[in-house]
Amino acid sequence: MAREHAAALPRGRMLGTVFAKTLRDQRRSYPWWVAGFVLTIMMYASFWPSVSSNAAQFDEYLQNLPEVFKELLGTAGFATAEGYLQSELFSFLGPILLLVYAIGAGARAIAGEEEAGSLDLLLSTPVRRRRVLADKFGAMVLGTFGLALAMWLSVVALGAIWDLRPDLANFTAASVHLFLLAVAFGAISLAVGATTGGKGLAIGVPSGVALITFVVNLFGTAVSWIEPLRPLSPFYYYSGSQPLTNGLHTVHALVLVGISAVALAVALRAFERRDLAA
Secondary structure, eight states, X not given: OHHHHHXXXXXXXXXXXXXXXXXXXXXXXXXXXXXXXHHHHHHHHHHHHHHHHTHHHHHHHHHXXXXXXXXXXXXXXXSSHHHHHIIIIITTHHHHHHHHHHHHHHHIIIIIHHHHTOHHHHHTSSOOHHHHXXXXXXXXXXXXXXHHHHHHHHHHHHHHHTTOOOOHHHHHHHHHHHHHHHHHHHHHHXXXXXXXXXXXXXXXXXXXXXXXXXXXXXXXXXXXXXXXXXXXXXXXXXXXXXXXXXXXXXXXXXXXXXXXXHHHHHHHHHHHHOOTTO
């Protein structure tokens, strides 16, 4: 009966339904994600006056840290808004929050539907597998972009209250790098889920890859034998050019886009060939 009803729907309507349904499924959780980002930015912005007035002490403390921690917190120090945002937002918490969302969305896209038993019904419609997966990927990208935009707007709007005013072009560049990093890992999650059908694997594999490559990029600045491996880490292309200070690095941004494109191609090929009845 569901198949007959689906077949009666116009193809364009079905294509829109997959994308819209994916977004609609997040209608309860997504506002909480946005609120979390806004409140996090508000917290950091409210600390800025105290930090900036004691920047010399913070910078002296930073200079005494091991090289690994200097790389993690950034070398710009705490005297500027860019240095503060690099150390408090872009070095650790921002990537964690956005990657958690993107990886989760990628895992739910196919593997989540499959484990919930709703994928068979979805594929009984006239929509091709390729288009289902593309719409799921698009919804993940849009959701990730929405959170990155919420972060950007929060810093611009709330930061002004406490005089936290980074260079707008460089701050935008850093936000773009962060968005592309999250999409890359979301695409990897989608590829694992489309290949295996396991939601746990779709979360665990990209999370493990993120942790390992983060450590490689971080310790590569201090350990000589790890340093040549840094270009293998997506985090190198996220932060290696220091976009919050130097602006958008086109080549690094394109590498992150390339990772997403390759992962999406793998997902499409695997999903079209996999026997879902197995």
